[in-house]
Amino acid sequence: MTRDPLDRLLDEWKLGEPSPDLAHRIVARSREVEQLGTRTGWRARLAGLFGGGLFGDGMGGRLAPQMAAVGLALMIGFWYGAGGVASSTAQEIDASPLILGPNYETEWLG
């Protein structure tokens, strides 16, 4: 099949290769981006908060989300364990007015 002369002419425009270190530069920049915590998505955000700075280049991306989850679980556990939420809830209940329905005496009896 004969190729269009214009297409042949366009084919003449050849380019060189990209810089040899370009791929390396891109990956290096992606590390910087991760350390800044600007990746989107909850796992990456948590990684940026808890684990991003704790691990090296190769491990950070894989372990940081798990570390983040552990860190978050510990925080939640500490919060509940220390009674912070429990006590504040109890105080709120104490302070709130008691509202009873018309059958309040029997509604628990089934």
Added chain:
Amino acid sequence: MSEASDEDLMLRIAGGDRLAFRALVDRHLGRATGFAWRMLGSRAEAEDAVQDAFLRVWQHGPRWRSDGASFRTWFHRILLNLCIDRKRKPRVEPLEAAGDPVDERMDSAAQLEQSRTTKAVAEAVAELPERQRAALVMCHYEGLSNIEAAAALQLSVGAVESLLVRAKRALRDRLAVLKEA
């Protein structure tokens, strides 16, 4: 890793897999740079745009959903937008039209002729309106189908075909002298 599809790699990138990211970069770097180079007319500008585009991939990887669209199409759209942004900024750099490698097997007269042709083609393509240039570079140089180019340009296939026809008509006029030579 090399046999994994782009979409598989993207799923791994979403989980922070840097090896998958590196594999994706290696797979698309050459063509992406070629696309940006032809859009911007400068290797340095093109490499900056490509770097930004891959960083977008890394940053937004966790949100990426295939939904039937290919990675290649999505990536071309990102890269095209970055090229357009750069193109619209004022530049002081001259057009690096003759960025082609010199074939050492050719004699100097042939090299000169090829260089002249390359420069003329590069300048003629650079003078095309943005969308015509993007459609031409995607379909002629990058090997995208009209359907893929339409998805990347967010146009109908008919509109892309029309852009290509108009681009080639303009190029025929501008390069007529070269064809006759």
